[in-house]
Amino acid sequence: MNKKFSLPPSEIELFQEMIKGTKKLPQDKILHSPKRKKVTHYTVERLQQEQVDASSSYYFSDEFQPNLATEGPMRYLREGANAYELKKLRRGDYTPEFFLDLHGLTQLIAKQEIGALIAACRREHVYCACIMHGHGKHILKQQTPLWLAQHPDVIAFHQAPKEWGGDAALLVLVENDDLARR
Helix, strand or coil: CCCCCCCCCHHHHHHHHHHCCCCCCCCCCCCCCCCCCCCCCHHHHHEEEEEEEEHHHHHHHCCCCCCCCCCCEEEEEECCCCCHHHHHHHHCCCCCCCEEHHHHHCHHHHHHHHHHHHHHHHEEEEEECEEECCCCHHHHHHHHHHHHCCCCCCCEEEECCCHHHEEEEEEEEEHHHHHHHH
16 A cells, blocks of 8 residues: 655646745755864873773772762762752752763773763863763662762762753763863
8 A cells, every 4th residue: 555645747846836936055064163172182181180080980899888868869068069960950050071880880890981081071171071870770860969078079960950860860060170160
């Protein structure tokens, strides 16, 4: 049953008469320049630093139990940090620049990736990142906040707004050298 739509010849003639004298619009393509320069070659120091970053899961212990909120959405604010930052995270005032998807990763690899993400945020002067841990068996969903609360460069994290993943993701504020400018 091929239901191909076709117009009667009178309709086609009417259409051609109506568009007589028109010209095609040229297709203009607008290219946006990237915010950051793309690095095409890496120095030996940078490669060594990335290896150290990838192994920076030494901040994370599976036995440590930080005092996290048990009621409401998952959230954390480092001691001495401004509580207004956590409120801005909750409202979605920050747009994450880096995204990390932990779906399908083991706990060990997830720890390494989170450590590498935080190091990359510091290196690239990124203040807000999004970590998508998903729902799954709730292993990474439970462990990710415990690991983040242990890292000294994490200022705060909060359950992401729906547009960034809802309760399957966390928005993380990372301390960096540009913090004084904010």
